[in-house]
Amino acid sequence: MAEEAVIPGWKRWFENIGDQVAFFSKFVRNIFTGGFEWSEFVRQCYEIGYRSMMLVGITSFIMGVVLILQLRPTLIAFGAASMLPKTLAVSFVREIGPVIIAIICAGKIASSIGAELGSMKVTEQLDAMEVSGANPHQYLVVTRILATTFMVPLLSVIGDAIGLFGGFLALNMRDSMSFRLYFTKVIGSIDFSDFIPSLVKTIFFGFAIGFVGCYKGFNSNKGTESVGIAANSAVVTASLWIFVIDAIAVQITSLLFYN
Amino acid sequence: MKMTAVKENTAIKSRPEKTGEIVIHIKGLKKSFGEKHVLKNINLDVKKGENVVILGRSGTGKSVTIQCIVGLLRQDEGEVEVFGEEVSQMNEKELKALRIKIGFLFQSGALYDSMTVRENMEFPLTRILKLDDQQEIDRRVEEALDSVGLLDAIDKLPSDLSGGMRKRAGLARTIIVNPEIILYDEPTTGLDPITSREISDLILSIQKKYKTTSLIITHDMECARIASDRVLVMSDGEYIAEGSFADLRKSNNKIVEAYFKDIS
Numbered sequence: 289m290a291e292e293a294v295i296p297g298w299k300r301w302f303e304n305i306g307d308q309v310a311f312f313s314k315f316v317r318n319i320f321t322g323g324f325e326w327s328e329f330v331r332q333c334y335e336i337g338y339r340s341m342m343l344v345g346i347t348s349f350i351m352g353v354v355l356i357l358q359l360r361p362t363l364i365a366f367g368a369a370s371m372l373p374k375t376l377a378v379s380f381v382r383e384i385g386p387v388i389i390a391i392i393c394a395g396k397i398a399s400s401i402g403a404e405l406g407s408m409k410v411t412e413q414l415d416a417m418e419v420s421g422a423n424p425h426q427y428l429v430v431t432r433i434l435a436t437t438f439m440v441p442l443l444s445v446i447g448d449a450i451g452l453f454g455g456f457l458a459l460n461m462r463d464s465m466s467f468r469l470y471f472t473k474v475i476g477s478i479d480f481s482d483f484i485p486s487l488v489k490t491i492f493f494g495f496a497i498g499f500v501g502c503y504k505g506f507n508s509n510k511g512t513e514s515v516g517i518a519a520n521s522a523v524v525t526a527s528l529w530i531f532v533i534d535a536i537a538v539q540i541t542s543l544l545f546y547n
Numbered sequence: 548m549k550m551t552a553v554k555e556n557t558a559i560k561s562r563p564e565k566t567g568e569i570v571i572h573i574k575g576l577k578k579s580f581g582e583k584h585v586l587k588n589i590n591l592d593v594k595k596g597e598n599v600v601i602l603g604r605s606g607t608g609k610s611v612t613i614q615c616i617v618g619l620l621r622q623d624e625g626e627v628e629v630f631g632e633e634v635s636q637m638n639e640k641e642l643k644a645l646r647i648k649i650g651f652l653f654q655s656g657a658l659y660d661s662m663t664v665r666e667n668m669e670f671p672l673t674r675i676l677k678l679d680d681q682q683e684i685d686r687r688v689e690e691a692l693d694s695v696g697l698l699d700a701i702d703k704l705p706s707d708l709s710g711g712m713r714k715r716a717g718l719a720r721t722i723i724v725n726p727e728i729i730l731y732d733e734p735t736t737g738l739d740p741i742t743s744r745e746i747s748d749l750i751l752s753i754q755k756k757y758k759t760t761s762l763i764i765t766h767d768m769e770c771a772r773i774a775s776d777r778v779l780v781m782s783d784g785e786y787i788a789e790g791s792f793a794d795l796r797k798s799n800n801k802i803v804e805a806y807f808k809d810i811s
Binding site for chain 1: 617618619643644646647649651653654655657658659660661670671674675717720724
C-alpha cells in the first residue's frame with residue numbers, strides 16, 4: 289500500500305477517466321435493471337425544470353433585448369435593419385440560447401446536485417443507502433441525470449421563445465413592427481437544420497450537467513469542505529463540457545447541413 | 548422522552564436464543580490507507596445472539612472493521628466471513644443479499660434528509676423488501692417507530708429532530724427490515740449522558756427482544772457496561788484485551804486501566 293502515497297499526476301488523471309467510465313457504465317446498467325424510480329424522477333424534473341424556469345426566462349428575455357439593442361446600429365449602418373428579426377432568431381436558436389441556458393443550468397443545477405450528493409456522502413447517507421441493500425445509483429444518479437437530460441432541452445426551447453419575445457419588445461422600443469410581422473420573419477428564418485441540431489446538442493448539455501453533478505457529488509471526500517469543492521468543481525467541469533460539446537456539435541452540424 | 552424498553556413489535560420476528568453459531572468470523576484482518584496501517588491483525592468471532600462491544604480511541608480502526616464486515620471497504624489481507632461467506636469474494640448481488648440481513652446504525656443516524664421520518668422508514672420496505680401493500684407498510688412503520696418511542700415524529704423532517712431522536716429514528720429504520728445482525732457505529736457519540744443511556748438501554752432491549760446479534764463500536768464506557776456481553780479493547784489496529792465488562796475492569800493493562808479509571 290505504501291506506493292499509493294505519491295501518485296503521479298498523469299496516473300491520477302487516467303484513474304479519474306477510468307472512474308468516470310465506470311460511473312457511466314453503472315448509470316447505463318441501472319437504467320435498465322432493478323426497476324425505475326418514477327416518483328423520484330418526476331420530483332427531480334420538477335426541481336430541475338420548473339424551479340429553473342424563472343431564472344432561465346429572465347436571462348433569456350434580457351439576452352433577447354440586449355442582442356437586438358447591440359445588433360441594431362450595425363445592421364442599420366449596412367442598411368439591413370429589416371434583417372434584425374432573422375439575425376436574432378438564427379443566432380439565438382442556433383447558438384446563443386442553448387449555450388447561455390446550459391451555462392445557467394450548469395451554475396444552478398450541477399452545483400445543486402454536486403452539493404446535495406456531496407453532503408449526503410459527508411453525512412453517510414450514501415453509505416446508509418448502500419449498506420441497507422438499496423441502490424443509490426438507481427435512486428439518486430439515474431433519476432437526476434435523466435431529469436437534466438429531459439429538462440435542459442425543454443428549458444432551452446422555452447428560453448428561446450422568451451428570448452425572441454424579448455427581442456420583439458426591444459425592437460419596438462426604437463422602431464415599430466407588428467407582433468405578427470416580427471414572428472412571421474422569425475419563423476420564416478428558422479428551419480429544421482437550425483432547430484433540430486440545436487435541440488440535440490441541448491440533450492447532450494443536459495446529460496453533461498447531470499452526469500458531472502452526480503459524479504462530483506458521489507466522489508467527494510468525507511469533509512464539510514469537500515461539499516463546497518464538489519459543487520464548485522461540478523459547475524466548472526460542466527461549463528467546460530458544454531463548450532466542448534458545443535464545439536463538436538458545430539463541426540458536425542456544419543458538415544451535415546451547411547457544406 | 549424517557550424510554551428504557553422496546554415495545555412489542557409484531558412485524559419483527561423473534562429468533563431463537565443464542566445457539567453458539569458463529570455469524571461473524573474475522574481472521575488476520577489488515578487494512579491500510581496509504582502509509583497508515585489502520586488494522587494490523589484483527590481476529591474476532593461473534594456468536595449468534597451475542598452483544599459484542601469494541602472499545603477504542605478515535606482513529607484506532609473500529610469503524611474500518613465494521614465497514615469491512617458490511618463490504619463498504621475491502622481488506623488488504625485476512626478473512627472476513629459473515630454467515631460463513633467471505634465478504635470480499637461476493638459479487639454485487641450476493642453483497643446485496645447479505646446486506647439485507649445486516650443492519651447498520653451510523654454515527655449520525657444517516658437519515659435521508661430530503662425525506663420525512665415516515666418516508667425514511669418506508670424506503671427500505673419498498674426498495675429492499677419490495678412491499679407494495681400500503682396498509683402493511685404503514686403498520687410496520689408505525690410499529691418500528693413505536694418501538695423506539697418516536698411515533699409522534701412520524702411526519703417530521705430529520706432537520707427537525709434532536710441528535711438522540713435522529714439516532715432512534717435511524718435505529719427504527721435499521722430494525723424495520725428485521726436484520727439478523729446489527730452493527731452500531733458509535734451510537735451514543737455526541738449525546739448527553741441521559742440520552743446516551745436511553746440509547747444504550749434501547750440497544751440492549753432490541754437485542755433481548757429480537758435476538759439480534761450486535762457489534763457495537765464505541766468509546767462510551769456506560770454504553771459498553773449496559774449493552775455488552777463481551778468487550779474487546781482495541782489499540783493501534785489490534786485487540787489488546789478481551790472479556791466481560793467486569794473482567795476487564797480488573798485488568799492490569801495500562802491502556803485498559805485508562806478506560807476504567809473514571810468508572811465508579
